[in-house]
Amino acid sequence: MAARPDRGDVATYIPELARVDPKHFGIAVIDAEGNAHVGGDGDMPFSIQSISKVFTLTLALGKAGDRLWRRVGREPSGSPFNSIVQLENERGIPRNPFINAGAIAITDLILSGHQPREVLGEILRFMQFLADDPTIIIDEAVAASEQRTGYRNNALANYMKAFGVLDNPVEYTLGVYFHHCAIAMSCRQLAMAGRFLAQYGRNPTTGHRVVQPERARRINALMLMCGHYDGSGEFAYRVGLPGKSGVGGGILAIAPGKASIAVWSPGLDASGNSHLGRIALEILTRRMGWSIFGA
Numbered sequence: 001m002a003a004r005p006d007r008g009d010v011a012t013y014i015p016e017l018a019r020v021d022p023k024h025f026g027i028a029v030i031d032a033e034g035n036a037h038v039g040g041d042g043d044m045p046f047s048i049q050s051i052s053k054v055f056t057l058t059l060a061l062g063k064a065g066d067r068l069w070r071r072v073g074r075e076p077s078g079s080p081f082n083s084i085v086q087l088e089n090e091r092g093i094p095r096n097p098f099i100n101a102g103a104i105a106i107t108d109l110i111l112s113g114h115q116p117r118e119v120l121g122e123i124l125r126f127m128q129f130l131a132d133d134p135t136i137i138i139d140e141a142v143a144a145s146e147q148r149t150g151y152r153n154n155a156l157a158n159y160m161k162a163f164g165v166l167d168n169p170v171e172y173t174l175g176v177y178f179h180h181c182a183i184a185m186s187c188r189q190l191a192m193a194g195r196f197l198a199q200y201g202r203n204p205t206t207g208h209r210v211v212q213p214e215r216a217r218r219i220n221a222l223m224l225m226c227g228h229y230d231g232s233g234e235f236a237y238r239v240g241l242p243g244k245s246g247v248g249g250g251i252l253a254i255a256p257g258k259a260s261i262a263v264w265s266p267g268l269d270a271s272g273n274s275h276l277g278r279i280a281l282e283i284l285t286r287r288m289g290w291s292i293f294g295a
């Protein structure tokens with residue numbers, strides 16, 4: 001890792017992500033009227049990585065409803081995103097849907113009864129529908145890169161499998177997981193996709209409900225408590241919005257009723273969250289008075 005104390009370090013454990021130029025910075029804000037405010041590299045696609053977990057959770061809740069909570073908890077973990085330690089004490093049940101173990105369990109739930117290819121198509125179409133943009137794709141090079149080197153995720157999945165928490169073959173579940181993490185989107189596309197969370201479950205393009213308002217509120221609650229792993233407290237303290245980070249350097253943040261915001265800067269802090277992305281959100285929410293905790 002190159003030392004860049006000002007920006008943080010790009011993720012290197014996925015070799016393909018290590019090649020990304022850390023100098024990129026993008027931002028997109030979609031306000032309640034549907035206006036898009038885009039700056040910097042806000043139209044450049046990047047690897048959304050764990051931000052995809054917000055959308056797989058949404059799909060899984062649509063399929064399984066509250067049954068989902070039998071295999072994943074709803075508590076902040078206070079541990080790194082790829083931690084295995086809590087799984088042993090909790091009988092293979094991950095703390096929440098946003099740490100890797102939880103997201104793998106969610107992917108497994110969506111996969112049941114389907115072929116991996118079908119499910120991936122469904123996830124991708126869901127993203128395209130929400131962003132109102134059919135050009136969004138999966139970056140196969142990133143997926144392959146993670147598949148080759150995903151030793152920790154293999155360990156997590158096998159460990160959960162041993163407890164009977166996963167129903168499908170581990171390689172199928174991980175194949176889908178790596179591919180949905182490898183979806184490439186720009187800040188503009190991501191902020192568009194997050195609108196339903198800022199608009200009480202509604203997709204403003206079509207006027208249709210994506211989820212009930214109560215479900216949007218609950219997904220936001222999970223993002224606030226768990227969306228930045230062991231950095232979630234710091235993010236709530238500094239930014240005060242539900243947010244979900246990815247090791248590609250993106251963050252999706254939701255100001256309920258006000259805006260859907262995406263930022264991207266590839267350099268990460270010690271918890272694997274975008275360093276400058278968080279600072280940008282902190283400045284934005286302070287200036288706009290958007291923190292859910294008041295000015």
Ligand code: GLN
Pocket residue numbers: 048049050051081082100146153178181245246247248272
């Ligand atoms: N695909 C990445 C992994 O599983 C996602 C992690 C992240 O974005 N925090 O390690």
